[in-house]
Amino acid sequence: MIENTRFASRSELVGIAALALLLVVVLPLTLDVFRLNLVGKYLTYAFVALGLVLCWGYGGILSLGQGVFFGLGGYCMAMFLKLEASSPENTKIQSTPGIPDFMDWNQITELPLFWQPFHSLTFTIAAIILVPGVFAFIIGAAMFKRRVGGTYFAIITQAIAAILTILIVGQQGYTGGINGMTDLRTLKGWDIRPDHAKVVLYFVCVACLFGCIFVAQLIRHSKLGRILVAMRDKEDRVRFSGYSVANFKIFAFCVAAVFAAIGGAMFALQVGFMSPSFVGIVPSIEMVIYAAVGGRLSILGAVYGTLLVNFAKTSFSESFPELWLFGLGGLFIAVVLAFPNGVAGLWSDYVQPRLVRLVTPRKAGWSAPNAVAEGAPAE
Amino acid sequence: MLIGQQPKDFLLSVEGLTVSFDGFKAVNDLSFYVDENEIRVIIGPNGAGKTTVLDLICGKTRATSGSIHFRDRDLTKMRENEIVQAGVGRKFQTPSIYDDLTVFENLEISFPRGRSVLGALTFKRDAEVRERVHEVAEMIFLKDRLAMRADLLSHGQKQWLEIGMLLIQDPELLMLDEPVAGMSVSERVKTAELLHRIIEGRSVLVIEHDMKFVEDIAHKVTVLHQGQILSEGTMDKVKNDPKVIEVYLGH
Ligand SMILES: Nc1ncnc2c1ncn2[C@@H]1O[C@H](COP(=O)(O)OP(=O)(O)O)[C@@H](O)[C@H]1O
Ligand SMILES: [Mg+2]
Numbered sequence: 128m129i130e131n132t133r134f135a136s137r138s139e140l141v142g143i144a145a146l147a148l149l150l151v152v153v154l155p156l157t158l159d160v161f162r163l164n165l166v167g168k169y170l171t172y173a174f175v176a177l178g179l180v181l182c183w184g185y186g187g188i189l190s191l192g193q194g195v196f197f198g199l200g201g202y203c204m205a206m207f208l209k210l211e212a213s214s215p216e217n218t219k220i221q222s223t224p225g226i227p228d229f230m231d232w233n234q235i236t237e238l239p240l241f242w243q244p245f246h247s248l249t250f251t252i253a254a255i256i257l258v259p260g261v262f263a264f265i266i267g268a269a270m271f272k273r274r275v276g277g278t279y280f281a282i283i284t285q286a287i288a289a290i291l292t293i294l295i296v297g298q299q300g301y302t303g304g305i306n307g308m309t310d311l312r313t314l315k316g317w318d319i320r321p322d323h324a325k326v327v328l329y330f331v332c333v334a335c336l337f338g339c340i341f342v343a344q345l346i347r348h349s350k351l352g353r354i355l356v357a358m359r360d361k362e363d364r365v366r367f368s369g370y371s372v373a374n375f376k377i378f379a380f381c382v383a384a385v386f387a388a389i390g391g392a393m394f395a396l397q398v399g400f401m402s403p404s405f406v407g408i409v410p411s412i413e414m415v416i417y418a419a420v421g422g423r424l425s426i427l428g429a430v431y432g433t434l435l436v437n438f439a440k441t442s443f444s445e446s447f448p449e450l451w452l453f454g455l456g457g458l459f460i461a462v463v464l465a466f467p468n469g470v471a472g473l474w475s476d477y478v479q480p481r482l483v484r485l486v487t488p489r490k491a492g493w494s495a496p497n498a499v500a501e502g503a504p505a506e
Numbered sequence: 507m508l509i510g511q512q513p514k515d516f517l518l519s520v521e522g523l524t525v526s527f528d529g530f531k532a533v534n535d536l537s538f539y540v541d542e543n544e545i546r547v548i549i550g551p552n553g554a555g556k557t558t559v560l561d562l563i564c565g566k567t568r569a570t571s572g573s574i575h576f577r578d579r580d581l582t583k584m585r586e587n588e589i590v591q592a593g594v595g596r597k598f599q600t601p602s603i604y605d606d607l608t609v610f611e612n613l614e615i616s617f618p619r620g621r622s623v624l625g626a627l628t629f630k631r632d633a634e635v636r637e638r639v640h641e642v643a644e645m646i647f648l649k650d651r652l653a654m655r656a657d658l659l660s661h662g663q664k665q666w667l668e669i670g671m672l673l674i675q676d677p678e679l680l681m682l683d684e685p686v687a688g689m690s691v692s693e694r695v696k697t698a699e700l701l702h703r704i705i706e707g708r709s710v711l712v713i714e715h716d717m718k719f720v721e722d723i724a725h726k727v728t729v730l731h732q733g734q735i736l737s738e739g740t741m742d743k744v745k746n747d748p749k750v751i752e753v754y755l756g757h
Contacts, residue, residue: 346627349626349627349628349629350614350615350620350626350627350629350631351623351626351627351629353607353611353614353615354615354626356604356606356607357604357606357607357615359606360604360605360606361602361603361604361605363566363586364598364602364603364604365615366565366585366586366587366590367564367566367586367587367590367595367596367602368590368615368616368671368675369587369590369591369616369618369621369675370587370621370626371585371587371621371622372587374622374623375623375626378623
């Protein structure tokens with residue numbers, strides 16, 4: 128009756144398999160490399176949306192600064208790639224060969240100390256996880272231990288996103304400034320620019336995404352996931368069940384940050400550059416909209432929401448570039464007012480029941496316990 | 507005030523407790539002591555500060571001055587979750603349960619194991635947990651409702667669920683704020699029966715208006731009035747105290 132597997136219910140397994148089929152088989156077979164790479168880029172935002180489902184949808188912690196973590200992960204990856212692209216042979220026309228071009232343009236003659244360890248791929252991979260993780264931990268500990276939450280927390284994360292953008296743009300000798308880090312070429316000697324590399328990187332990105340989905344599912348189905356749900360509307364009560372609310376919030380926020388950072392790293396790899404335009408306030412809010420459109424309680428919805436909004440953005444902004452922001456704002460308002468559970472809600476309220484009736488005419492309630500935990504209507 | 511020699515013998519020693527909300531002293535220099543296995547009932551007119559006393563003990567409200575010792579630990583210096591872990595459980599006046607979770611999950615969350623982040627992540631729903639949840643669900647008349655979302659329960663059932671959540675925590679000091687308020691007559695009878703069972707073997711602090719119920723269970727009664735103790739003692743003594751009759755029982 129109350130059995131559920133440790134990782135996913137049956138309907139969720141079906142959903143995950145369907146998503147895998149779409150991302151691993153259907154899209155690679157039907158799209159050309161350019162479009163596949165575009166999907167790969169969109170999927171890097173899905174990591175952020177996925178983190179937001181855990182931290183906002185489940186834990187009720189709305190962060191409007193996830194671009195910070197996406198950016199930290201992306202910049203860590205880009206620093207490694209940039210160093211490799213700046214070998215003395217590649218940069219012999221510079222006044223100081225062997226350092227990134229933007230440093231040379233800014234009259235820097237020596238690789239700064241904090242850049243040095245990014246020669247190592249192992250260090251870089253560790254940094255992609257740890258830098259955003261530790262940063263999120265510090266923010267989380269400072270805010271949640273003092274019981275700063277809700278709107279105040281959202282505003283503070285916005286401020287952090289703005290500050291980080293200003294820092295990156297201002298310190299162009301160290302960061303590449305407003306243009307970001309461009310002209311990334313190879314990963315351990317393997318050229319990331321040709322078509323076949325883009326296909327491989329797409330699959331790596333999909334694999335990482337499923338890794339994160341797996342972790343998210345584990346968390347959601349653990350008691351910790353249920354504590355997050357409990358905290359969302361009865362934070363005080365959770366304290367009186369003997370839990371330190373702050374610690375659970377910090378955890379959710381850190382996980383969301385690490386997911387975002389992995390997305391950022393995959394972005395740098397697939398797109399071949401990283402810039403502050405993915406760090407600031409606007410991209411951070413857009414990422415929240417992806418999660419909202421997908422359904423903030425749905426792990427898989429986060430992926431679909433991201434893809435949908437980005438496809439809409441691409442086609443819309445090709446024809447009416449200046450109207451896109453209004454379109455996005457309108458979409459957000461529509462989702463919040465009319466479909467609070469997003470695409471996933473539409474699916475579980477309208478499509479799935481019909482499908483179920485079609486396939487198994489008399490087997491009602493096949494997803495009862497988990498659908499309940501997901502916030503879908505009980506029966 | 508009693509310093510040093512006293513607190514050890516009592517489970518709970520409240521001394522000189524005061525809280526002021528913008529100058530209004532909802533609890534004013536209050537001192538009382540609860541023994542091991544004692545059942546203490548707090549009565550008093552609305553607004554007397556009864557709920558606030560429980561808020562102070564469980565850490566929901568911070569005291570302006572005074573101390574609350576639970577065994578040898580000062581609760582005024584501890585966080586809410588630490589107070590719970592020390593063995594103090596609290597039922598709120600309005601049912602306070604997790605609406606989005608099932609009855610089973612509500613009880614499971616209250617089970618005293620895996621309360622750290624790591625513990626919650628690796629928590630296993632093993633036989634011990636299942637048995638305990640079923641046992642408690644049976645006691646609180648909800649064994650057929652385990653898979654139901656808690657917000658679909660009736661008001662009385664929610665009260666029971668919250669009592670169950672406390673019960674599964676197995677606190678040494680149990681605090682109940684008007685546990686039968688808002689219940690139907692038949693629910694009241696069942697709840698009284700339930701409370702009789704769960705108060706055994708622990709100390710209990712109950713706020714209640716139902717005088718029959720109070721007479722039935724109380725070892726000692728404390729009457730609060732305007733944040734201060736008006737009278738304290740056995741039910742008989744309190745009932746015949748002219749001050750009490752005047753402000754409380756008299757109308
Ligand atoms: N957080 C608070 N802020 C301001 N006033 C409060 C607060 N909590 C309680 N009070 C006031 O303290 C008094 C005692 O309230 P309460 O303890 O709820 O009374 P009782 O439970 O005995 O009916 C009331 O006048 C109430 O308005
Ligand atoms: Mg009260």
